[in-house]
Amino acid sequence: MAFKVSINGELFDKEDAKISVYDHGLLYGDGVFEGMRSYGGRVFRLEEHLDRLWASAKAIWLEIPIARAELGRQIHELLKTNGISDGYIRLVVTRGAGTLGLDPNRTSNPQIIIITDHIALYPEEFYENGLEIVTASTIRNHSAALSPRIKSLNYLNNILAKIEGLRAGCIEAMMLNHKGEVAECTGDNIFIVRHGSVYTPPLDAGILDGITRQTVITLAREEGLTVHESALTKYDVYTADECFLTGSAAEIIPVVRIDDRVIGSGRPGPVTRDLTRLFHELTRHVVL
Numbered sequence: 001m002a003f004k005v006s007i008n009g010e011l012f013d014k015e016d017a018k019i020s021v022y023d024h025g026l027l028y029g030d031g032v033f034e035g036m037r038s039y040g041g042r043v044f045r046l047e048e049h050l051d052r053l054w055a056s057a058k059a060i061w062l063e064i065p066i067a068r069a070e071l072g073r074q075i076h077e078l079l080k081t082n083g084i085s086d087g088y089i090r091l092v093v094t095r096g097a098g099t100l101g102l103d104p105n106r107t108s109n110p111q112i113i114i115i116t117d118h119i120a121l122y123p124e125e126f127y128e129n130g131l132e133i134v135t136a137s138t139i140r141n142h143s144a145a146l147s148p149r150i151k152s153l154n155y156l157n158n159i160l161a162k163i164e165g166l167r168a169g170c171i172e173a174m175m176l177n178h179k180g181e182v183a184e185c186t187g188d189n190i191f192i193v194r195h196g197s198v199y200t201p202p203l204d205a206g207i208l209d210g211i212t213r214q215t216v217i218t219l220a221r222e223e224g225l226t227v228h229e230s231a232l233t234k235y236d237v238y239t240a241d242e243c244f245l246t247g248s249a250a251e252i253i254p255v256v257r258i259d260d261r262v263i264g265s266g267r268p269g270p271v272t273r274d275l276t277r278l279f280h281e282l283t284r285h286v287v288l
């Protein structure tokens with residue numbers, strides 16, 4: 001059975017779920033989105049994702065034409081229809097179809113798209129042995145140009161960095177900001193561990209306010225670890241004891257090599273493993 005996709009609350013077979021070629025989401029990357037996980041049929045951190053979606057939309061003067069509670073209901077309903085318990089949800093709100101010009105006033109209603117699918121995690125070997133990543137030469141968007149806090153459909157910045165990573169044989173790439181500080185990876189936030197303390201770039205480094213990032217910060221503090229949100233350089237990352245990435249799809253994934261430098265022992269470290277265990281306990285075993 002083909003999965004159903006919801007467009008403005010109407011269900012279509014996956015192959016028949018289509019929107020206009022005049023949609024400004026397609027023509028200009030004009031829209032916002034969320035990537036979420038479900039565990040046991042429930043969306044993890046749904047309220048936080050909806051908060052971020054509404055904030056992203058507000059930042060680009062896009063009014064989402066549906067009530068939050070109704071959108072949450074539609075997402076859970078679609079998971080049920082598609083028989084997905086542990087899965088991935090892509091929520092997209094486009095500006096809608098308009099003319100070929102930029103003027104958003106000439107667009108019709110925003111389109112609300114919900115896709116649910118099986119989760120495509122990184123291959124298991126990377127969770128066991130750790131990832132190798134490189135620093136991309138493409139820097140993260142300058143926040144005065146397009147704030148990385150906005151999860152917009154315009155991901156070209158990250159795609160260019162991702163291609164650089166792939167061309168270097170790596171499935172993720174680290175991105176710096178315009179000041180040369182570490183920002184994040186193309187689809188994940190970044191953390192390091194040094195002398196038992198946890199460090200991650202602050203939001204004003206120009207990063208997405210990751211929901212997994214915030215969950216991991218809270219878990220680490222509850223575990224008695226000190227967490228610093230402070231500016232990091234490539235040097236800090238190269239000389240860290242441990243490094244890991246966080247994201248809704250990836251969850252927590254260890255990094256063991258960056259720019260051809262071995263991180264710590266070259267194996268996923270104890271703090272990364274502890275936090276991963278806690279994250280699994282939170283998502284797999286506890287009522288969300």
Ligand code: PMP
Binds near residue numbers: 035184185211249
């Ligand atoms: N940074 C970027 C650029 C992202 O696209 C994502 C989400 N894929 C993340 C970080 C992780 O955010 P979250 O934990 O909310 O999925």
